[in-house]
Amino acid sequence: MNDKRIWTAALVVIGDEILSGRTQDKNVAQIAAWLNVQGIRLAEVRVVADREEAIVEAVNQLRARNDYLFTTGGIGPTHDDITVDAIAAALGVGVVHHPEAMAILERYYATRGGVTEARARMARVPEGAELIANKVSGAPGIRFGNIFVMAGVPHITAGMLDALTGTLEGGEPVVSRTIGGWVAESEVADILRDAERAHDGVAIGSYPFFREGRVGANFVVRSPDQAKVDACIADLVKALGDAGFGMTDGGI
C-alpha cells in the first residue's frame, strides 16, 4: 500500500466462555480500535481454549511474525486461569511472584480480607516480566518484551490499554472515511473496483446490510494517507451519483 513501515499486532483471546458461545467477546473490537490510534494494525486474532498447548502454539506462532502480541483472559485467581503459566511455557522461563504486584495486591486487599493464596496467584508473572497498571481492580496486567497480557473483563482491559497509550512505537494510523446509500452492493461492484484500482494505496471495503426492509451498503475507504482517502471518496461519490445512487457522508 505504501513503502512506509507497517507495524502489526496479533491478539490471542483465551477462554472457553468465548468458544462455548456463553460470552460475547468485546476485546477484539476494543483492542483493534485502540491499536489503530497507536499506528499499529491488528493483523490476526485467534480464540483458543483454556488449554496450555493451545495457548503456547498461538503465542509462539503469532509473536514470531508480528511486532506486538496481546492476550486477553485467564489471569484471575481461579483454577481455570492458566494464561501466565502458558505464556511462561511458551517463552521457556519460570513463573515468579512479582514483588511489586504483591505489594499492589496487599494494598488493594488490605480492606477486603487480605491476600489469600488464591489472590496471590494474580501476582504470578513469567520471570523477567514488567507490570501493566490496572486502575480498575488491583491485579495488574503483564508485559514481557513485545507481549502484553491483559484481563478478560473488557472494562479492566480498557484501563490497561489506557495505561499503555502512547508507550508503543507505531507508524501512521490508518484513517478511514465511510459513505453509505440505499443500494445493493452488487449494483456498484464495478464502480468500487475501479475506484480502488485508480487510487493507489487505498483499500475499499463494501459492507451490505438489510434494514427497515430495504437493501443498503456502506463503503469504507482506508489508507494511512488522509489526502488519498479524501480523493478516493470524492471520486466514489461522483461515480455513484452519476449512476443514480446518492451517498450519505459518514455512512447509513
Added chain:
Amino acid sequence: MNDKRIWTAALVVIGDEILSGRTQDKNVAQIAAWLNVQGIRLAEVRVVADREEAIVEAVNQLRARNDYLFTTGGIGPTHDDITVDAIAAALGVGVVHHPEAMAILERYYATRGGVTEARARMARVPEGAELIANKVSGAPGIRFGNIFVMAGVPHITAGMLDALTGTLEGGEPVVSRTIGGWVAESEVADILRDAERAHDGVAIGSYPFFREGRVGANFVVRSPDQAKVDACIADLVKALGDAGFGMTDGGI
C-alpha cells in the same frame, strides 16, 4: 473428560472490518451455540484479513485437525470478496460457476435488475462443491466436504445454519448449568478447584463481573453428562453456602 468421541469444529472469520474494529463480530457466539446443539465443540477460531495467503493458511491448518471447518465473510459480489478463490486455492481445485447457484440467482434477481457479472460472482464455488440454502438473500453458502462457507452478515449466516441443522454428525451436546452470587471469585477459588477435582468429567469456569458497584461472579459447570453437571452443582451450592455465600440458580 470422558471416553466418548468428541467432535470438534474450527471457525475462520474473514474480514478486514473485524480486524479494524469497525464491525463487532457476532458469528463466533452464534456458531458456537449452534454447534453445541449439534453435539460439536467449537475448538478454535481465527480472524484473518482479506488476504488469500492468510485465509489459505488458516483453512489448511484448521481443517486438518478438526472434524469440521466453518468460514464466515467474503462471499459477496464485490472486489474484496475473495473467500471462494482462497478456499479453492487451499484445496488445490479450480473455481467454477455452479449451475444451480446461477439458477437461484436468476430467480432471485429476475425482478431486481437481472444477474450482472458482479452478481454472477456469487455463483462461483470451488469445483466439486455443493450449495447451502440461503432463505434470506438468494446467494447460497457453500459446502465442500467438511468445509462450510457462510455469509458474513449474521442473520444470513443464521439462515444457512438453519438449513444445516441436523445434517452434521456429532456427539453428545455439552450441557451446562450456571450459579452466581455476590462474591469475589478469589474468595472461593479453593472451593471451585476442589469441586472440579472431585467431579471427574466436568469443567468449571469462573466469570467475575462488576455491576451496580459490587463484585460478583458466575460459575459455569459443563459436561456432556447432565447427571455429572447436576451433582457438581449440588456440591458447589452446598460448599459455597457453608462458606457463607448464597448462590442464585441460573446465575446473576
